[in-house]
Amino acid sequence: MIGNIVARRYARALFSLGKEKGDAELVAYGENLSGLVEALNESPQLDRIFRNPVFKVEEKKAVVDAILSKIKPQQMIVNFCHLLADNNRLGFLADIQANFAELLDEHQGVARGRMITAVALDKDLQDNLKHSLEEKINQRLILEYAVDPNILGGLVLKVGDRVLDASLRAQLVAMKETIKRGE
Template structure:
């Protein structure tokens, strides 16, 4: 459900140019941040006891603070009319994925056994960007249990080049008697 709404908004933005695409994404992010600050608002949007007019009033109050594009205001009213305001976080997340794909950006996570210096992180990132021909936005984490090497997660792909994974593979090979 959320994907359909995100794709529709993305298509409208695409027809209006990259600046609008980015602006819509920023507006949705601001709206979801405001909702995350007040979890009770999400409960209001999901509760069928509240009328559409009441939900629109609440969303208009939030929108007045973030000053979004008129398209986002109209989009939120459409969601309210269809009783779909509870899906805003999912819509924003999928919209962000579509925007990243359109801009050639891949988001991921790099896990290492030790904390890497920023220069080494940058070198690894640049090397990966050259190999993937995409701009990467990586979150960095440390997990001493991998013993050495790294684990790279980008989208649904995982590259496990950790020492722990190599030791497990070696143990399985020895068990099989190869």
């Protein structure tokens, strides 16, 4: 929980700095952070180094600089990573990136979600459903599509903290409850 609070604060601080410089900078910061987190995910040992108090701040900065030299980020991101190293917060980088991405999506009017269907949908049907949903919620949607035969039919849509369960399984469960109550 504390990690999430710390990550959220750092993400908000970086976001507000980027906002002062414009939307292009915000997007660049987001891409830089994503690239950095991807590089860290490729080598889980780095996360252990960042969280280990045995390693000195200068050693952690050297590791970060080596990674950053590969992705060639904005100078603000380099400074930001050095600040995280100075404050022993490099272990929160993935959470900071996730929080920053949420702030950026909110700023750009983008909602991310997941659509689960019983069978795979073709590209045209996915696009039609996505377009209809975008009109309903007045936001651009970025959907991840998944198949789960257990829902039997229909779809389950999760966007943010909202869930629309229009699956056959959910309807059968509701019908079963109605019959149990004798209505």
